[in-house]
Amino acid sequence: MGRYISSSEAIWRIFSFPIHEREPSVQHLAVHLENGQRVYFTEENILQRAFETPKTTLTEFFTLCQKSDVFGQFAKTLLYTDVPRYFTWNKIGKKWEPRKQGKPHPSIPGIFKAKTLGRLYTVHPKQLNDRVFNTYQDACCELQLLEADNHWDLTLADAALTSTPNNICQLFAIILTTCFPTQSSTLWEKYKNYMTEDILHRIRRTNQCPNLDFTPEMYKEALVLIEDLCILISNLPLSHYGMSSPDRPAADLVNTDLQREKQYNDVDLATIIVNNKPLLTAEQKNIYNRIMLTVDADQGGFFFLDAPGGTGKTFLISLILAKTRSQQKIALAIASSGIAATLLDGGRTAHSALKLPLDIHNKPNAMCNIKKKSGMATVLQKSAIIIWDECTMTHKHSLEAFHRTMQDLKGNHKLFGGTVLLLSGDFRQTLPVIPHSTFADEINAYLKQSFLWTSVETLRLTMNMRVQLQNDPTAQVFSKQLLDIGNGEIELHQNTQYIKLPDIFCTVVETRNELIESVFPDILNYYLDHNWLCNRAILAARNVDVNEINFHIQQILPGDLMSFKSIDTVIDENEIVNFPTEFF
Numbered sequence: 001m002g003r004y005i006s007s008s009e010a011i012w013r014i015f016s017f018p019i020h021e022r023e024p025s026v027q028h029l030a031v032h033l034e035n036g037q038r039v040y041f042t043e044e045n046i047l048q049r050a051f052e053t054p055k056t057t058l059t060e061f062f063t064l065c066q067k068s069d070v071f072g073q074f075a076k077t078l079l080y081t082d083v084p085r086y087f088t089w090n091k092i093g094k095k096w097e098p099r100k101q102g103k104p105h106p107s108i109p110g111i112f113k114a115k116t117l118g119r120l121y122t123v124h125p126k127q128l129n130d131r132v133f134n135t136y137q138d139a140c141c142e143l144q145l146l147e148a149d150n151h152w153d154l155t156l157a158d159a160a161l162t163s164t165p166n167n168i169c170q171l172f173a174i175i176l177t178t179c180f181p182t183q184s185s186t187l188w189e190k191y192k193n194y195m196t197e198d199i200l201h202r203i204r205r206t207n208q209c210p211n212l213d214f215t216p217e218m219y220k221e222a223l224v225l226i227e228d229l230c231i232l233i234s235n236l237p238l239s240h241y242g243m244s245s246p247d248r249p250a251a252d253l254v255n256t257d258l259q260r261e262k263q264y265n266d267v268d269l270a271t272i273i274v275n276n277k278p279l280l281t282a283e284q285k286n287i288y289n290r291i292m293l294t295v296d297a298d299q300g301g302f303f304f305l306d307a308p309g310g311t312g313k314t315f316l317i318s319l320i321l322a323k324t325r326s327q328q329k330i331a332l333a334i335a336s337s338g339i340a341a342t343l344l345d346g347g348r349t350a351h352s353a354l355k356l357p358l359d360i361h362n363k364p365n366a367m368c369n370i371k372k373k374s375g376m377a378t379v380l381q382k383s384a385i386i387i388w389d390e391c392t393m394t395h396k397h398s399l400e401a402f403h404r405t406m407q408d409l410k411g412n413h414k415l416f417g418g419t420v421l422l423l424s425g426d427f428r429q430t431l432p433v434i435p436h437s438t439f440a441d442e443i444n445a446y447l448k449q450s451f452l453w454t455s456v457e458t459l460r461l462t463m464n465m466r467v468q469l470q471n472d473p474t475a476q477v478f479s480k481q482l483l484d485i486g487n488g489e490i491e492l493h494q495n496t497q498y499i500k501l502p503d504i505f506c507t508v509v510e511t512r513n514e515l516i517e518s519v520f521p522d523i524l525n526y527y528l529d530h531n532w533l534c535n536r537a538i539l540a541a542r543n544v545d546v547n548e549i550n551f552h553i554q555q556i557l558p559g560d561l562m563s564f565k566s567i568d569t570v571i572d573e574n575e576i577v578n579f580p581t582e583f584f
């Protein structure tokens with residue numbers, strides 16, 4: 001006897017994916033008021049949807065009961081939740097059909113019964129057992145229909161032991177905006193002292209009053225901070241998350257984002273301009289003048305600053321930002337990666353600033369999640385220039401989503417709603433990373449494949465300033481070698497299609513241990529010296545290599561290994577392969 005297992009089933013089993021079935025099967029039943037069902041529509045089918053509201057299991061239950069035949073008469077005698085026992089839901093035709101198999105009904109021929117359960121989720125009335133609740137959520141809590149907040153309580157308790165008040169506030173804001181705890185006010189009351197501790201400490205110190213205790217003003221200050229974070233993450237105030245918003249002027253709330261972009265110190269900006277502008281090289285100066293003229297003209301523009309590493313891109317962008325901001329205009333600095341964002345004054349990641357959807361790869365028609373009346377929308381509407389660094393890592397859908405959002409926010413059909421957009425980066429470096437994709441997918445996703453790219457004006461920086469400043473001939477050679485590799489000018493090996501690094505490229509080590517030893521020599525004596533650590537790093541292309549190297553170095557260090565638990569875990573570890581790494 002043999003058994004054949006197909007390749008897909010074999011893979012399914014090797015990865016231990018769940019092979020389950022539900023017995024008895026469960027049919028989800030819709031519950032809504034008349035014409036209150038959810039309607040999904042697109043531009044194409046909007047009219048059809050408006051004239052003909054979609055059928056649901058509930059509307060069709062009523063239709064079934066109106067039928068004069070034996071099935072309609074029988075359906076009338078059933079509770080809604082019992083319908084799936086005698087009828088199956090035809091998903092395509094959107095109608096209940098009598099079962100053809102099962103246990104025959106004792107007295108009505110043609111009716112068959114199965115074990116299927118009907119499940120429905122309902123919102124319970126606010127008044128229960130003579131008690132009146134303020135919200136439906138409170139009523140559901142009373143009925144124990146909602147998940148309790150125990151794990152958020154434990155998470156905050158854990159953070160209270162190990163984290164700074166600022167970090168606990170951040171964690172609380174994330175829990176509020178993304179995990180929707182049922183009793184947020186209770187969590188706040190329990191942990192508010194931990195979140196306000198630094199404010200208490202500061203006021204004790206400034207007033208030289210060590211016995212001062214927490215006051216409502218201090219709690220309010222912490223709440224303002226938490227609310228600002230909530231607005232940053234989700235564009236919604238604390239009141240949206242079941243807490244009372246701190247009492248502060250409405251304008252203050254709406255314009256937090258705007259204030260952030262206007263807070264630059266004029267003296268600092270003037271210093272950057274006075275120090276750096278005279279240093280510009282001829283090519284940097286041309287680009288600077290071109291951009292500043294476009295910003296002054298206020299007619300929009302779309303530029304790409306093509307600049308290999310070390311050509312003074314950050315130097316030039318910082319100057320453009322400072323000059324625009326010194327004219328009391330808004331210059332928004334964003335970058336595709338967190339590290340690049342930290343190099344720009346006021347820089348933030350594109351995903352956080354523009355609220356881009358996470359799975360942008362699958363959303364060619366996406367928009368940024370920015371509401372028209374939000375603070376961030378005001379910032380984008382008022383921006384004189386938006387600079388997007390390391391843009392080459394960006395998916396073309398992100399740029400297109402940004403283009404559509406700007407058109408919508410500014411009510412202007414020009415490119416990016418008529419705002420000046422300066423992209424910068426180097427296509428020789430990392431392209432968009434798309435999990436589980438092929439090289440062709442990445443090429444298809446990069447910016448040059450976007451319909452917007454035909455309108456871009458490319459500005460080039462070519463002189464490597466790092467080499468010029470070091471005055472080191474070997475640096476010159478190294479920079480040329482890098483460019484040659486990036487430009488594909490090094491011959492590929494016939495069989496492997498790999499390139500061979502030039503002989504005098506850099507110091508090559510044979511093993512991972514040697515690499516660690518040469519980058520972190522004598523680490524046992526220096527591992528507590530932060531400056532020493534800040535001056536060295538090992539980069540790797542894959543997370544798994546980074547983890548291995550980290551683990552290896554940690555093993556060398558004295559002390560016990562500590563494991564900190566995170567809440568981002570899957571319940572069933574075998575399921576881990578089903579989630580993209582972004583979840584961890």
Ligand SMILES: Nc1ncnc2c1ncn2[C@@H]1O[C@H](COP(=O)(O)OP(=O)(O)OP(=O)(O)O)[C@@H](O)[C@H]1O
Pocket residue numbers: 279280281284307308309310311312313314315316465466469
């Ligand atoms: N015109 C200039 N005069 C003096 N120094 C400059 C000039 N342009 C750039 N530099 C210096 O050259 C170095 C490299 O510049 P910068 O960091 O701006 O390059 P980059 O293109 O952003 O490089 P990377 O892409 O590797 O980050 C910096 O130390 C910067 O201060």
